[in-house]
Amino acid sequence: MLLLDIKNLTIELETPDGLIRAVDRVNLSLKEGETRGLVGESGSGKSLVAKAIVGVLNRRWHVHADRFNWLGQDLLRISSEQRRQIIGRDIAMIYQEPSRSLDPTAEIGEQLEEAIPSHLLESRWWQRPFERKKRAIALLHKVGIRDHQNVMQSYPFQLSEGVCQKIMIAMAIAKNPKLLIADEPTTALESTTQAQLFRLLASFNQLKGMAVLLISHELESVARYTQNLSVLYCGQLVESGDTASLLQQPLHPYTDALIKSVPEFQPELAPKSPLYALHGSIPTLQHLPIGCRLGPRCPNARKECVKTPQQERLQNHFFSCHFPLLGKGDK
Structure with missing residues (x-):
């Protein structure tokens, strides 16, 4: 079942000099239970795409798309209240720098219990505080935190970045979302903690059937834990397809x-x-x-590259390049 279906997503920034197109006609889709990686250099627009999906961009950003569907419902053509209800129920996001995303004035236990939706609680109203605490402890155990008593009584500044990131994951999965968006989930973490967090996200996908959109500039880590891959450069989607096929035979010079x-x-x-x-x-x-925004850096650039390339397809492999690494006769 197709969860997310985005066609020609354009995100523009309002400035004193006019609108700047930060994301230029990006296509993105996610099926139920799929893991997709979104990779590219810092500044390529990956986080903007994620924030557009959950609707947290401020008014300076203008979001347009030919199609922006979640389970067949266009999120750009419904009321903001309806959209908040859909996002709050079905989609969760893990932001960069977890210690900044957590409330510094509240204990971790309080924040985690607050993240558990009331409709998931099965007990009577007077028993719900105990059930919330029990579920919060279970969530900490799921993400690999055993010392739950100490962590729940701590404030974010008293914990390491790795522990805070696990707490953010616990808060994200508390509502059993259909889609989990992880935006640079391993930034500034040591390699062993990075591998542990990637394995954790992969296990939720396999055990819960949760779709995962993994955003990172680290191609090596993303490729290991995703089925499909989309590559962004400077706000343009340059290539997407099956991860193994894309790594074996990239068609765009930037992916290569x-x-x-x-x-x-x-x-x-x-x-x-x-x-x-x-x-x-x-x-x-x-x-x-x-x-083509890669033109000034591209080793294959020619005069035709001053025109934006159209997305082309080779089986289930999509690319946007006037001069792909396979000749025109191979398509």
Whole structure:
């Protein structure tokens, strides 16, 4: 069953000099039980897409789409109250920097109990405080926190980033969402904690059938735990498809550059050899290139690249490039 279906998502920022198109006609879909990775450099628009889905962008951002459906209902064409009810019931999001997302003035136990929806409680009203606490403890155990008594009585600043991230995950899964969006869930965490959190998200997907949208700039980690992959560059969707197929045969130069920059994907690379990298850096919103935004950095760029490429399809592999790594005769 198709949960999320977005076509030609455009997000524009209102500035004194006019509107700046930060996200340019992005397509994204998620099926029930699917794990999809959304990868790209910092500043590529990944978090903007996630925030547009949950509707937390402020009024300076203008969101448009040909289709923005959740379970067949267009979220952009219903009232804000209806949208809040749908998002609150079906979608949960884990934000970057968990210690900043938690309330610094409330104990963890209070915040976690508050995240448990009333409709999930089965006991009578006078027994509900005890049931909430019991469920909160069970959620902490699910995310790998055993010392629940100490954690529930602590404030966010008294805990490590890794523990706070686990608490954010516990709060997100408290309502049994159909879709969990994890926005850079392992930022600033040590590698062992990162691997543990990725395994945790994968287990919820397998055991609960929860769809997961995993957002990160770390291609290596995302590829290991996702079925499908979408690659963003500077607000444009450059390639998407099955993770294994995309890693084996990338069609877009940017995806190819990301793969070549990861040592794990280059087993034939000699020790101490320099990793592949594109020249230059991602442009700022104030100086976006016309046409294909990778053009100024692309090794295959030609004069045709001043026009925005249309999305093309090769079986279940989508890409937007005038000169893909496979010739036109191969399509």
